Amino acid sequence: MKLKKVFLLVFSLMLLSSCVKDIDFDQAETFIIDPVIESSFIFFNEPATSFMEEDGSEASVVLDTVRVEVFTDDFIVDNLVKAEFTFEGINTINRAYTAAIDFLNDDDEIQHTTNLAIPASPTNQPIEVVVVETFEGIPLEAVKNSTQLAFTLELQASDDGTIIDENTVGDLSFRSKGAFYFLIDVIE
Amino acid sequence: MKKCLLLICLATTLANAQNKQLLHGFNEIPQSSYLNPAIQPTYKSFFGFPLLSHIHVQAGSSGVSAYDIFVDDNRAFGDKLEAALLSMDPQDFFLVNQQLDIFSGGFQIGNPQIDQKYITFGMYQEADIISYFPRDLVILALDGNQNNIDRTFDLGQLNIAAEMISVIHAGYSTKVSNQLTLGLRGKIYSSMFNVKSTRNTGSFVTNQGVNNFLIHRFNLDMRAQTSGIATLVDDENSDPTAIGKRVFLGGNLGLGIDFGLNYAINKQWQVAASLIDLGFIRHSKDIRNYVLDGSLVFEGINPIFPESGEGQTAEEYWEEVQEDFEELFDIEETNDKYTSLRPLKFFGGLTYSYGQKVAKECNCLAGEEPYRNALAFQVFAIKRPLRPLIATTISYSKLLGASWRIKASYTIDSFSATNLGLGTSFRLGPLQFYALADNLLQYNNLAKAQNVSLQLGFNYVIARKQ
Numbered sequence: 001m002k003l004k005k006v007f008l009l010v011f012s013l014m015l016l017s018s019c020v021k022d023i024d025f026d027q028a029e030t031f032i033i034d035p036v037i038e039s040s041f042i043f044f045n046e047p048a049t050s051f052m053e054e055d056g057s058e059a060s061v062v063l064d065t066v067r068v069e070v071f072t073d074d075f076i077v078d079n080l081v082k083a084e085f086t087f088e089g090i091n092t093i094n095r096a097y098t099a100a101i102d103f104l105n106d107d108d109e110i111q112h113t114t115n116l117a118i119p120a121s122p123t124n125q126p127i128e129v130v131v132v133e134t135f136e137g138i139p140l141e142a143v144k145n146s147t148q149l150a151f152t153l154e155l156q157a158s159d160d161g162t163i164i165d166e167n168t169v170g171d172l173s174f175r176s177k178g179a180f181y182f183l184i185d186v187i188e
Numbered sequence: 189m190k191k192c193l194l195l196i197c198l199a200t201t202l203a204n205a206q207n208k209q210l211l212h213g214f215n216e217i218p219q220s221s222y223l224n225p226a227i228q229p230t231y232k233s234f235f236g237f238p239l240l241s242h243i244h245v246q247a248g249s250s251g252v253s254a255y256d257i258f259v260d261d262n263r264a265f266g267d268k269l270e271a272a273l274l275s276m277d278p279q280d281f282f283l284v285n286q287q288l289d290i291f292s293g294g295f296q297i298g299n300p301q302i303d304q305k306y307i308t309f310g311m312y313q314e315a316d317i318i319s320y321f322p323r324d325l326v327i328l329a330l331d332g333n334q335n336n337i338d339r340t341f342d343l344g345q346l347n348i349a350a351e352m353i354s355v356i357h358a359g360y361s362t363k364v365s366n367q368l369t370l371g372l373r374g375k376i377y378s379s380m381f382n383v384k385s386t387r388n389t390g391s392f393v394t395n396q397g398v399n400n401f402l403i404h405r406f407n408l409d410m411r412a413q414t415s416g417i418a419t420l421v422d423d424e425n426s427d428p429t430a431i432g433k434r435v436f437l438g439g440n441l442g443l444g445i446d447f448g449l450n451y452a453i454n455k456q457w458q459v460a461a462s463l464i465d466l467g468f469i470r471h472s473k474d475i476r477n478y479v480l481d482g483s484l485v486f487e488g489i490n491p492i493f494p495e496s497g498e499g500q501t502a503e504e505y506w507e508e509v510q511e512d513f514e515e516l517f518d519i520e521e522t523n524d525k526y527t528s529l530r531p532l533k534f535f536g537g538l539t540y541s542y543g544q545k546v547a548k549e550c551n552c553l554a555g556e557e558p559y560r561n562a563l564a565f566q567v568f569a570i571k572r573p574l575r576p577l578i579a580t581t582i583s584y585s586k587l588l589g590a591s592w593r594i595k596a597s598y599t600i601d602s603f604s605a606t607n608l609g610l611g612t613s614f615r616l617g618p619l620q621f622y623a624l625a626d627n628l629l630q631y632n633n634l635a636k637a638q639n640v641s642l643q644l645g646f647n648y649v650i651a652r653k654q
Contacts, residue, residue, distance in 0.1 A: 088401075176488070177488075
């Protein structure tokens with residue numbers, strides 16, 4: 001019964017040699033993923049006339065505050081390792097602006113401020129200003145403490161004393177985005 | 189997550205697609221009638237040892253093996269995992285199928301020379317889990333969207349079906365002519381739990397914006413149906429013991445049939461075909477369904493000069509933005525009843541038997557000697573959420589002595605084209621034992637196997653009188 005012997009040999013060899021080789025499951029402990037999520041943020045695009053009040057005077061300061069709950073979310077607090085905000089202002093109005101973005105905590109205490117100085121455009125050609133702010137380590141904690149953003153746009157007084165009226169040409173556009181770098185320990 | 193990884197490991201180190209290619213046509217194993225109710229076991233009667241008569245485990249991964257991910261080399265684990273994951277496509281899947289006989293038995297009725305009728309009965313528990321690989325979601329989780337601007341992530345790739353059931357069954361096989369044997373088995377299913385999320389559509393894409401740097405488009409139509417899960421996982425009044433109560437008809441019930449035939453072309457050539465689990469389960473108890481439905485285009489927020497609506501304050505504007513997002517990701521829960529179909533299976537086989545032992549002296553009283561060798565060509569197909577899985581097998585089996593049969597098989601399926609299997613059944617007096625395993629080439633390093641299936645069992649049998 002040759003076949004019998006071959007069968008027994010194959011079967012027992014198979015069982016004896018059956019094993020899992022060259023494998024290290026502990027590696028999974030080091031399983032970390034690092035996605036980068038990019039999201040649009042504050043924007044606007046307004047003609048010069050938007051900076052006129054109804055009575056014809058200039059709206060020299062426009063400000064608003066929004067609640068942003070996302071930064072204090074547990075997942076963000078635990079896994080966000082870097083945040084990079086890009087703010088861009090493009091101005092074709094012959095007036096200078098300053099923009100300030102305040103990061104505030106629940107008690108209205110300022111955690112961080114980003115400033116943009118947007119020069120006037122005398123020839124109404126686009127003047128572009130880009131500010132990139134990177135938060136890592138301690139400064140990132142300021143972001144993670146923030147629950148409100150206050151945006152203040154200030155129209156600088158003109159050198160010649162002219163004010164914006166219906167005939168003022170140009171517009172001011174503002175764009176921004178945030179890139180959020182995560183380091184997530186999946187096995188934790 | 190750790191458990192989840194272990195499950196994937198199990199899936200990648202164990203086995204195949206519910207194809208029991210070694211069991212098919214192995215008439216010395218009473219449980220081979222599970223694959224074709226026309227099959228009459230070669231015993232006058234049999235009784236499976238409770239919980240031991242059919243133990244079956246199969247798990248498979250069509251795309252990667254545990255070795256691909258966990259190999260102990262100098263590469264960083266994340267790199268290996270990423271490479272392995274990216275090598276898979278959305279048609280790749282992970283699969284676990286397990287079956288355990290609770291009890292089983294069968295006996296011939298009538299005059300065995302004339303009628304050749306056989307009755308089988310029993311109860312078994314089965315678990316079946318299939319998950320397709322949601323490639324785009326995985327890439328989004330690994331990479332994020334920053335490096336994937338303009339890439340449309342297809343969220344519809346999420347496709348999972350999982351269930352655990354118990355089955356009470358009774359089968360009847362009868363030889364209707366010299367050539368044709370027909371078999372029918374009725375089944376009552378009791379579902380212990382069911383999860384079904386197989387018809388999802390949805391996408392997420394980030395493009396360069398017009399008014400802002402980026403524009404994000406969400407379009408979600410995702411749904412999951414579950415039964416039997418809510419009572420297990422509810423924080424407040426969870427009852428893990430509930431699952432045990434569902435084994436004996438206590439769960440959501442369903443009905444099904446198996447149908448099979450066996451046709452002897454002549455003494456040596458036979459054709460067999462069967463449909464297994466043509467049935468459904470009606471889920472009406474302990475239902476919890478989830479719907480994630482909505483679309484949103486987001487370009488950022490404009491708190492300074494809100495455009496929409498006249499006289500809208502910034503606060504109102506901001507609330508609207510928040511509401512839009514909340515609505516988008518709001519998961520609606522319903523308790524609507526639903527019906528799930530069991531994965532329908534088809535088994536087909538063409539067998540050629542040869543090598544009849546010729547007695548040295550003519551003994552006219554002895555019954556006809558069986559053929560000692562059989563060559564078979566088998567086809568298996570199973571309906572799965574995305575598309576049927578198909579496997580083809582050629583097998584050779586040989587009877588050694590009076591009650592020991594061995595079988596070897598070669599299978600081509602979704603997992604590999606190098607699947608060799610080996611099985612054996614022997615009988616010692618009234619004790620019948622069998623063990624079947626495939627993917628033997630991978631046994632010297634199981635981690636490299638994308639699929640292995642294993643079946644074994646013990647039966648108490650009463651042999652037919654010669």
